[in-house]
Amino acid sequence: MQDFIDLEGASGASYRFRRRPDGAPHLPTAGNYVIVQESAQGLKVLTVGVSLDLAQVRPPGPARAGRRQTHLFTRLNISRAVRSAEHEDVVASYRPARVVAEDA
Secondary structure, eight states: OOSEEEEEOTTSOEEEEEEOOTTOOOOSOOEEEEEEEEETTEEEEEEEEEESOGGGOOOOOOOOTTOOOEEEEEEEOOOHHHHHHHHHHHHHHHOOSEEEEEOO
């Protein structure tokens, strides 16, 4: 799995996310995150989230039998306005099965 992915928002803007290695801690900072799964067509975005503390975001567990591995990618964003705008843009583009907005 690559260390960085670029996701395009509905606006056409590109957002770079960095993979959080399995078992690695994350700095306690605000930002956006996605959980993706590799598929025959490329990466499938399963979850798009935003958090005040990315250290609290739990990466997906190991793949179960018959399922593909999922990966957590993060993007640091200190500004709430930027985090929210990017979150909405990525959600509108990928329409993931799960959206998390823990940014209150």
